[in-house]
Amino acid sequence: MGELMIGLYVFVLATLAGREVITKVPPTLHTPLMSGANAISGISIVGALVVAGRAEGTLQVVLGVAAIAMATINVVGGFMVTDRMLAMFKKR
Amino acid sequence: MNLEIMVELTYLLSAILFVVGLKRLQSPATARRGNAIAAVAMALAILATVVDNQILSWGEILVGVAIGSIIGGLSARLVKMTAMPEMVGLFNGFGGGASALVAIAEYVGAEAEVGTSTYGVSIMLGTFIGGVTFSGSMIAFLKLREWMTGNPITYPAQKTLNAIMFLAVLVLGALALGIRAGTDPLAMFWIMLALSLVLGITLTIPIGGADMPVVISLLNSYSGLAASAAGFVIMNMVLIISGALVGASGLILTMIMCKGMNRSLTNVMFGAFGGTAAIDKSQIGKRPVRRADADTVAAELGYVNSVIIVPGYGLAVAQAQHELRKVGDLLEQRGVDVRYAVHPVAGRMPGHMNVLLAEADVPYDKLFDLEEINDDFGGTDAVLIVGANDVCNPAARDPKSVIAGMPILDVDKAHRTIVMKRSLSPGFAGIDNDLFYNDNNLMFFGDAKQSMADLVKAIRELA
Numbered sequence: 001m002g003e004l005m006i007g008l009y010v011f012v013l014a015t016l017a018g019r020e021v022i023t024k025v026p027p028t029l030h031t032p033l034m035s036g037a038n039a040i041s042g043i044s045i046v047g048a049l050v051v052a053g054r055a056e057g058t059l060q061v062v063l064g065v066a067a068i069a070m071a072t073i074n075v076v077g078g079f080m081v082t083d084r085m086l087a088m089f090k091k092r
Numbered sequence: 093m094n095l096e097i098m099v100e101l102t103y104l105l106s107a108i109l110f111v112v113g114l115k116r117l118q119s120p121a122t123a124r125r126g127n128a129i130a131a132v133a134m135a136l137a138i139l140a141t142v143v144d145n146q147i148l149s150w151g152e153i154l155v156g157v158a159i160g161s162i163i164g165g166l167s168a169r170l171v172k173m174t175a176m177p178e179m180v181g182l183f184n185g186f187g188g189g190a191s192a193l194v195a196i197a198e199y200v201g202a203e204a205e206v207g208t209s210t211y212g213v214s215i216m217l218g219t220f221i222g223g224v225t226f227s228g229s230m231i232a233f234l235k236l237r238e239w240m241t242g243n244p245i246t247y248p249a250q251k252t253l254n255a256i257m258f259l260a261v262l263v264l265g266a267l268a269l270g271i272r273a274g275t276d277p278l279a280m281f282w283i284m285l286a287l288s289l290v291l292g293i294t295l296t297i298p299i300g301g302a303d304m305p306v307v308i309s310l311l312n313s314y315s316g317l318a319a320s321a322a323g324f325v326i327m328n329m330v331l332i333i334s335g336a337l338v339g340a341s342g343l344i345l346t347m348i349m350c351k352g353m354n355r356s357l358t359n360v361m362f363g364a365f366g367g368t369a370a371i372d373k374s375q376i377g378k379r380p381v382r383r384a385d386a387d388t389v390a391a392e393l394g395y396v397n398s399v400i401i402v403p404g405y406g407l408a409v410a411q412a413q414h415e416l417r418k419v420g421d422l423l424e425q426r427g428v429d430v431r432y433a434v435h436p437v438a439g440r441m442p443g444h445m446n447v448l449l450a451e452a453d454v455p456y457d458k459l460f461d462l463e464e465i466n467d468d469f470g471g472t473d474a475v476l477i478v479g480a481n482d483v484c485n486p487a488a489r490d491p492k493s494v495i496a497g498m499p500i501l502d503v504d505k506a507h508r509t510i511v512m513k514r515s516l517s518p519g520f521a522g523i524d525n526d527l528f529y530n531d532n533n534l535m536f537f538g539d540a541k542q543s544m545a546d547l548v549k550a551i552r553e554l555a
Contacts (some may be wrong), residue, residue, distance in 0.1 A: 004210040007324055007332055014333040017111055018340030024118045027436060027461045030345060030443025033117050034312055035180050036127050037341040040110060041187040041315040043134065043334040046141045047194035047322040051201075052156065053147035060197050061149065065156040067193035070186040072160020073167075077183055079131040080168035081176075085447050086124040092455035 032085045039078025045071035095143070102140035103330040109133035110334050114341070120456045137330050173451045174408050177441040178236035181229050181308045184315045188225025191318035192285075195219040198325050199268075199281055208269045214324035216265035219281075220288045222318040227292030229311050235301055236308075236440065242301025250298060251362060257291050299360065302520035305441045306349045306360045313342025345442050352436030354488075354498035376524045377516030384534035386543065389476075389510055390550035392534065393419075396473035396508075398429040400465065402501055403445055404438055406479020406513065407540055413452035415544030416478060420454065422551045432458055433465045433475075433501050435483035466502050474508040479540050481519030486526050495521045504530060512536045512543050 025033050048071050052064025110133045116126025147153065164183075171179045195218030199206060206212035234240035264284035270277045299307050316338025323331030350357050384392070393399055401420060407413055420430045432454060438445035446459055469475065477484060484503045487493040503509050504527055514537065516528060527533060536543060 002210075003327055004324075007210075007327065007329070010329055011320055011332050011336050014107075014336035015340045018114070018337040019344065021111060021114045021118075021337075022341045022344050025114075026118070026120075027348075027434070027443055028446040028456055028459055029117055029120060029123055030348070031176060031180075031439075031441055031447045032123060032127070032443070033114075033341060034309065034345060034442060035176070035183070036114070036117065036130060037312060037316070037338045038180055038183050038187060039127075040114075040130055040134070040334050041184075041312075041319050041338040042190070043137060043331050044187060044191040044194055044319045044322050045134075046137050046328060046331055047319075047326050048156075048190055049138065049141045049147070049153065050145055050326050050328075051194050051197040052149060052153050053145045054201075055149060055152070055197065056201065060201050061152055063193050063197035063200065064149075065152045067190045067197065068153060068156030069160040069163075070193065071190035072157050073164040074160075074183050074187045074190065075134055075164070076161045077164030077168045077179075079127060079134070080165060081171060081179065082127045083124060084168060085173070085176075085450070086120075086127055088447070088450040088453075089120040089123065089456050090450070090453065091121070091457050 028089075032082050035078055035085065036082040039075055039082060042071045042074030042078055045075055099140045099144040102136050103328070106133045106136040106140065107330050107333045109136065110337060114337060173448055174411070176444060176447065177304065177308060177439075178233050180441065181232040181236055181304075181311065184308065184311045185226045185229025185233065187315035188222045188229060188311070188318045190222075191315070191322040192219050192222025192226060194322045195222060195325055196285065206269060208266075208271060211325060212269045214321055216268065216284070218318060218321035218325055219285055220261055220265065221314055221321055223285055223288030224292040224295070225311055225314040225318050227289040228296045228307075228314075229292075231293055231296040232304055232307050232311060235296075236304055242304075244300045245297040250294070254291065254294055257287055257294070261287050261291065295361070298362070303353075303355075303360045305437060306346055306353075306357070308441060309342055309345040309349055310357075311342070313339050313346060316340075316342055348436060349442055352499060354495070376518055379529045381516070381528055381535045382533065384510065384536050386536070386546035386550040389534065389536050389547055390554055392508055392510060393423055393428070393474055393476065394426055394551050394554045396428060398472045398474075399423055399431075400469065400472050400475045400503075400506070401430065401432045402475060402477040402480050402484060402503060403432065403434065403449065404478060404480020404483060405440060405445075406481075408439065408445070408448050408479075410479065410540035412478070412540040412544045413448050413454075415541060415548060417449070417452040417454050418548045419476075419544060419551065420458075422548065426551075426554070430458065431460055431465065434459055434461055435480070435501055436462060436499070438480065438483060462499055462501060469502045469505040472506040474510065475503045475506040476510050476512065477503060478512045478544075481513070481525055482521045484525075484527060485519075485521070485523070487523060494523060503527065507532065509533045510536055512538070512540060514539065
C-alpha cells in the first residue's frame with residue numbers, strides 16, 4: 001500500500017473519529033470548541049518548521065518564517081483564548 | 093529504541109491526545125483540562141518535529157515563533173468576548189495562510205520538478221484551500237469588525253465568474269505540475285495562487301453579516317482541510333489527523349448553524365440573503381403595543397414562581413449582560429425559579445451567547461438550549477426577552493413567512509412576555525414580529541443597559 005493510500009485511510013478515519021467526538025459537544029461550548037479547533041489547525045506549524053528548517057534561498061526562508069509566525073499566532077492565541085473562555089464557565 | 097521510532101511514537105501520542113482533548117470538551121466541567129491536553133499534544137508534535145529534522149536556520153525560526161507568540165498572546169489576552177467572532181475569523185485566516193505558505197515554500201524549493209505525484213497534487217490542494225481560507229477569512233473579519241459593509245455585495249454573473257475562476261484554478265494547477273511542455277510551471281503556479289486568493293474574496297463578499305457565523309464555521313473547516321493537505325505534502329500523519337479533526341468540527345458547526353436559521357448551506361453561500369427580499373416594510377411597528385416601565389416589569393417578574401430569560405445579540409451590543417445577571421440573582425433571592433434560554437444563533441457565532449453569560453458569572457447549569465427548554469414555556473409565568481427578535485418570532489410557524497420553519501423559542505406560550513428592546517424595528521430577517529402586539533406582551537423600551545439598571549433598582553424596591 002502506497003503512502004498516499006495510508007494517508008487517505010488516516011484522513012478518513014480521523015474525520016469519522018472527529019465527527020463522533022464533536023457531535024457530542026453541547027451548544028454551550030461551541031465557541032470554545034471553535035477557537036480550540038482553531039488552535040489545533042495551527043498544527044501546520046509542524047509543516048512550517050520542516051520547510052523553514054531546510055530552507056535554501058531567500059524566498060523560501062521568508063515563506064517559511066511567515067508560515068511559522070502565522071501558525072504560532074494560531075497556536076498560542078487559540079489555546080490561550082480558549083482557556084480564558086473556559087475559565088469563566090462555572091457551576092454555581 | 094532508535095530515534096526515528098521515538099519520533100513516530102511521539103507523533104502518535106500527540107494524535108491521541110488531540111482526540112482525548114476534544115473529547116473532554118463534551119462537558120463544561122472537563123473542558124478546560126481538555127484544552128490543556130490539546131495544547132500538550134501540540135507541544136509534543138512540535139518537539140518531535142524539531143528532533144526529527146535537521147534544522148539549519150534556528151535564528152529565522154525563533155524570529156517567526158517570537159513574532160507569532162507576541163501577536164497571538166496579546167490578542168488572546170486583550171480581545172473582548174463580544175469580539176470573539178472576528179478574532180476566530182482572523183485566526184482561521186492565519187491557519188489557512190500558514191498551510192498555504194508551507195505548500196508554496198515546498199513548490200518553490202522543488203520548482204517544476206514536483207510532477208503529477210501525490211506530493212505535487214497535495215501542494216496544489218494546500219495552496220488552493222489555504223489561499224481561499226486566508227483571503228475569505230480576512231473578508232469575514234472585516235465584515236464582522238464592521239470595517240466593511242455587512243450587506244451582501246453582489247454583481248452580475250457573480251456565480252458564473254466564480255465557477256470560471258474555479259475551473260481556471262484546476263487548469264493552472266495541472267499546468268503548474270508540468271503536464272504540458274512549453275508553459276512555465278512556476279508562472280502558472282503564481283497565477284493559480286492569485287486566483288485562489290481572489291476566489292476567497294468573491295465567495296465571501298456576497299454573504300450577509302447575519303450569515304457570517306455560518307461562514308466562519310465553514311472557514312474553520314477549510315483551515316483544517318488546508319492543514320491536512322499540508323500533511324499530505326510533507327507526509328506527516330499528525331498533520332493529516334489534526335487537520336481532519338478540525339475539518340469535521342467546522343463542518344458540524346456549520347450544519348448546526350444552518351439548521352438554527354433553517355437555511356441550506358448553498359442558500360447561505362449563494363443566496364445573498366437580506367436586502368434582496370421584497371418585503372413591505374411600511375407597516376412595521378405601526379400597530380399599538382402595551383408599554384411598561386421598570387416598576388411594572390419588576391412587579392411582573394418579582395411576584396411569580398418561574399421566569400425564563402431569553403438573551404439576544406442586542407444584549408451583548410449594549411454590554412448589559414452583567415446587569416442582566418443582577419436581575420436574575422435578585423429574582424432568585426425572591427424565590428423565583430430563573431432560567432436562561434439560548435437560541436443556537438443567539439450570538440454572532442455558535443455558542444457565543446453562552447460565553448457572554450459565563451463572563452457575567454451566570455452559572456452554566458442555568459443555561460438551556462432550544463430543545464431542552466422549548467416545552468417548558470407553556471408552564472412558565474413570565475419570559476423576559478432582552479435584545480432578541482427573530483429567534484422568537486411566531487411568524488416562523490407560518491409557511492408563507494420568509495423565516496418559515498426556522499426553529500424558534502416558543503416564548504408566546506408563556507403566560508406573560510416582556511420584550512426589552514430599543515424600538516419596534518425588525519431584526520436581521522427584516523420582518524415584523526407579531527409577538528410584540530400580543531395581548532399578554534409588554535414592551536419595555538430603552539437601551540438594554542440602562543433599562544436593566546432601572547429594573548435592578550425597581551426589583552430591589554419591591555416589598
